[in-house]
Amino acid sequence: MSNNDKIIEDIAEGIENYPIRLLYQERSQVEELKRQHIKYVKHNVSLDSDFYYDGCDCADNCESSECGCKSTHGYFYTSQISGLDPKLFQSTFNRTIYECNSLCVCLNQCQNRLVQHGVALPLEIFRTSLCGWGVRVPLSHTNNSKEKDADDQIVIKKGQFVCEYAGEIIKTDEARRRWRSYKNDYGISDNYILCVREHIGKDRILRTNIDPTRIGNVGRYINHSCSPNLQMFLVRVNSLVPAAALFATREIRANEELSFDYSGQIGIGIEDAKLSDSNEEDNGSEKCIVRNRKPCFCGSENCHGYLPFDESL
Numbered sequence: 001m002s003n004n005d006k007i008i009e010d011i012a013e014g015i016e017n018y019p020i021r022l023l024y025q026e027r028s029q030v031e032e033l034k035r036q037h038i039k040y041v042k043h044n045v046s047l048d049s050d051f052y053y054d055g056c057d058c059a060d061n062c063e064s065s066e067c068g069c070k071s072t073h074g075y076f077y078t079s080q081i082s083g084l085d086p087k088l089f090q091s092t093f094n095r096t097i098y099e100c101n102s103l104c105v106c107l108n109q110c111q112n113r114l115v116q117h118g119v120a121l122p123l124e125i126f127r128t129s130l131c132g133w134g135v136r137v138p139l140s141h142t143n144n145s146k147e148k149d150a151d152d153q154i155v156i157k158k159g160q161f162v163c164e165y166a167g168e169i170i171k172t173d174e175a176r177r178r179w180r181s182y183k184n185d186y187g188i189s190d191n192y193i194l195c196v197r198e199h200i201g202k203d204r205i206l207r208t209n210i211d212p213t214r215i216g217n218v219g220r221y222i223n224h225s226c227s228p229n230l231q232m233f234l235v236r237v238n239s240l241v242p243a244a245a246l247f248a249t250r251e252i253r254a255n256e257e258l259s260f261d262y263s264g265q266i267g268i269g270i271e272d273a274k275l276s277d278s279n280e281e282d283n284g285s286e287k288c289i290v291r292n293r294k295p296c297f298c299g300s301e302n303c304h305g306y307l308p309f310d311e312s313l
């Protein structure tokens with residue numbers, strides 16, 4: 001934080017467990033942000049009716065292996081870090097996680113209830129030099145912030161849950177319409193709409209479009225990186241609509257910017273490899289794709305050159 005920074009203490013106005021602080025320099029930056037992001041929500045907003053899975057009947061925190069939820073869906077959280085078992089990041093784990101839900105008898109602090117509680121850390125939205133707003137865990141929230149080397153302090157452990165990428169759940173036609181209209185109607189040049197796909201069996205794909213542009217949580221301010229420190233996993237609680245939950249892929253230090261790969265990949269995607277090799281305006285059919293894509297400023301060594309873009313929008 002610099003001397004010129006001004007602060008809004010909590011843009012979530014108390015609805016998260018931790019304040020979401022915003023640092024800004026000019027009043028106009030906040031005015032523009034409030035014109036676009038009109039409502040803060042903790043979780044996805046969906047018109048689809050809730051869908052409840054069978055609950056467990058544990059009288060405790062679901063510690064026993066007899067827990068109905070654990071035996072039906074598996075169990076992937078570890079209580080030591082309020083997050084995913086770090087071993088899962090080394091494997092090709094891509095299963096949806098099922099948390100205990102409102103039909104479960106277990107306690108609210110049950111270890112299988114994590115994403116449903118919302119943001120798990122005090123986060124700070126700040127102005128980056130090249131990518132607009134970004135998100136980090138600030139120094140002042142670390143235990144020993146007075147120490148000289150406080151910047152080196154680990155504030156997020158590997159596997160720890162950070163926040164959801166939450167917004168309005170919309171149909172694909174509506175996602176396409178909004179993607180075109182945002183720039184014209186609201187002057188929004190950033191793209192916030194995220195399309196997540198779940199492969200079900202061999203040939204079925206379930207698509208969920210999350211739009212946090214106008215109604216969303218702090219996740220909408222997290223930038224893309226080709227070498228990210230967060231990874232997205234899908235988590236179901238009371239609804240068929242999954243939550244897109246972000247977990248740390250490694251230890252993260254105070255004031256380090258949080259990021260995830262917008263393509264949902266950890267490594268380089270085939271399409272990205274093709275594009276970064278062919279960044280030429282006169283390159284036949286790829287020309288229009290490159291022209292529609294935004295340059296990536298993540299600054300990582302293996303940057304693909306462009307932000308991932310869902311061609312189906």
Ligand SMILES: C[S@@+](CC[C@H](N)C(=O)[O-])C[C@H]1O[C@@H](n2cnc3c(N)ncnc32)[C@H](O)[C@@H]1O
Nearest residue numbers: 131132133190191220221222223224296297298
């Ligand atoms: C989900 S928003 C992230 C928050 C955004 N920076 C803001 O100011 O609200 C996505 C947009 O942020 C910008 N962005 C995110 N990551 C970026 C990157 N690595 N390089 C350049 N721009 C980026 C792009 O404009 C992108 O469309």
